[in-house]
Amino acid sequence: MRIVIAEDSVLLRAGLIKLLETSGFEVPAAVGEAEGLLAAVAEHRPDAAIVDVRMPPGFTDEGVRAALVLRQEFPEVAVLLLSQYVEERYAADLLATHTSGVGYLLKDRVADVSAFLDALRRVAAGGTALDPEVVSQLLLRRSSSPLERLTPREREVLALMAEGRSNAGIAGALVVSESAVAKHINNIFSKLDLPHAEADHRRVLAVLRFLDGDST
C-alpha cells in the first residue's frame, strides 16, 4: 500500500516513514507543507495521504484545507489527518462533503502502532477513522432530534460506528458479543428511521445522521 506523508516536523516525518516502511507500506513521497502535498499526490497517486493539520506557512489549519482539496481532486486517494488536538470543527469540515476514505486522529495515536496502522488501512480502504475525542465532541453537539431517542449504550455503539469500527471491533471495544452489537445496531437503524437497504449503506447513513444531527 502506498502512502504519501505531509508533516512539517522533520523528526516525526522520519519516524512515520520508518514506521510505515517497517510495517510493509511504501512511502513514495514525504513533504513538509501543503503545496508540496498536492504535487506529490498528483505525481504518485498513492492509496492514502497522512496529513498534519498544522503546517507552514500559517501553522493553523492548512492540513484541513489541503485535505479538502485533495478529496475533491483525487477522490480515490484517502486522507488521514493527524493533529495535536482534535477539533470537532475541523472534523465537521472534513466530513461535511466526504464520509468515506477520511480519517481524523490525534497525533498521539501513532504511538499505538498497530491501532494506528489499522486505522490507516481502514481509511485507505474507503472507511473512516475518527478519534474517540472527536466523536465525543460530535456527540455532545449533536444531542438533538432523533439521536436523543437512543440509549446510552446505543450511542456508544453509534460512536464506535462513526469511528469506523466493524461489528467485531465494536463488540471487542464494549466487551459484549457480536450478536448484541448487531441488536443495538438494528435498534439504532429503526430509531433513526433508516430505510431498509444494504447493511453497509445503512451504517453510513446512521453515521451521517449522527454527524449531522440537525437534519431529521
Next chain:
Amino acid sequence: MVSSSVGRRVLTHAPWSRATWRETVFVASGVPLQFAGWAVVALPWLIWAASDLAVILLWLAVPLGAAVLLARPLAAAHRERCWAVLGVDIPPLPPRGEGDGLWSALGDLRSPELWRLIRYHLLVGPLIGLAALATVACWLGAFVLTTVSVYAWALPADSPLSLTGHAVRIGVLTVLGVVLLVGTPYLADGVARWDVGAVRSLLGPDVTTELRRRVEDLAEKRAGVVDAADLERRRIERDLHDGVQQRLVSLAMNLGLARETMADLPPDALKVIVEAHEEAKEILTDLRNFIRGLHPAVLEDRGLDAALSGVAARVPVPVRLSVDVPRRASSTVEAVAYFVVSEALTNVVKHASATSVDVAVLRRGDVLHVTVTDDGKGGASFGGGTGLRGLARRVGSVDGTFRITSPEGGPTTITVELPCAL
C-alpha cells in the same frame, strides 16, 4: 513644640535667611515677565496713537495675535523661573495641536488652556507684578530707613539734606525701617506663594485634563501589557507544539514500535519498554491539555464557538453550549473569554458536583457576555484554591466585569462582561 515651630518660622523669615532672599529674587524676577503681557498689548498704542478705524482694528488684531503666540513661551518662562529659583516643578502643558502656522495658533483660541494662560498674563500676573514691585520697594525702604541715622551722622551739618535737629523724626524713620526689615520677608513669602499658586493653577496643566490624559495613557499601556502577555502565551504554545510535543510523539511512536516488534525480548526488558511507552503517552496527554489551556490554535483559526465546543466536550459533565458572536472580538478578549469558560468548567468538575452546565457566550453591541451556570452545590467563594481570583483578575485586565452568585445549595452562576472595543 509650638514655641520651636514658631522659632523656626521666625528664623526662616529673618531678613538674612536664604529662604527670604530666594523668595525675594523669585518675586523680583517675575516682574518683567508679568508686565510683558500688557507691554505687548499696549506697545502699538505707545508708539503711535491710532485715530483711523482700520488702524484701530489693526492695532487690536496685532497685539491679540502676539498675545496668542507669546502666551505659551511666557508660561514656559514662568515655569522655568519656579524651577530655577525655588526648585518647584510645575509640569508642562500638553503641547498645542499639530502645526506651527498662524492658523494652528488661532485654532488654539478654542482651547481652555490658552485662556487660562491669558488670564495669568493679563490679570493675575500683573497684580502679582505690582505686589512684587511693592516687595522690592519695601526692601529698599527698609534699607534706606534703617540706615537713616548713618546719613544723619555722615552728612555735613551745612548740607541742605542735613537732618540735624530732627532726632525724633530720625527715631521714627529708623523704627519704621526696622519694622519693614522684619515685615518684608513675610511679604516676599506671601507674594512668592501667591505666584507659585497662580503659576501652578493657571500655567500648569489642568488637573482634570491631566488626570484624563494619564488615565488614557495608563489604559493604553495596560492594553499593551495584556496583549504582550497574550502574544507570549501564543509563542510558548507554538514553541511547545513545534518542539517538545513533536519529539514526544516521535519518542512514543518509537517505543510503540519497539513494543510491537520486539516481542521476543525477555519479559523484564519488554515490561520496561511497555511502561516507558505508557508513560510517554500519559505525558503526551498531559502536555496536550496544558498546551490547549495556554492558547488553543483553533481559537485563532475558528473563533470562540469552535474552541469552546472542544472544551465543553472534554468535560465529563454534560454542557449545553450556545455561542452567538456575529463579529469576532480581539484575540485578547477571545482568549479571556475562552479562559473564563474553561476555568469555570474545571471548577464545576472539581468542586460543584453538578449534573449539567449551561454556557452562553453572546455578543451584544460592543460587549461580550459570558455566562456559566451549573446546578451543583454552590457555595463557591474566592478563597479555597478555586482559581476564581485569578479569573476575576484576568477579566479585570481587559476592563471586564466579573460577578459570581453561588448560594449554599446552588446554583452557581458566573457572569462576565468583556468590552470588545478597547
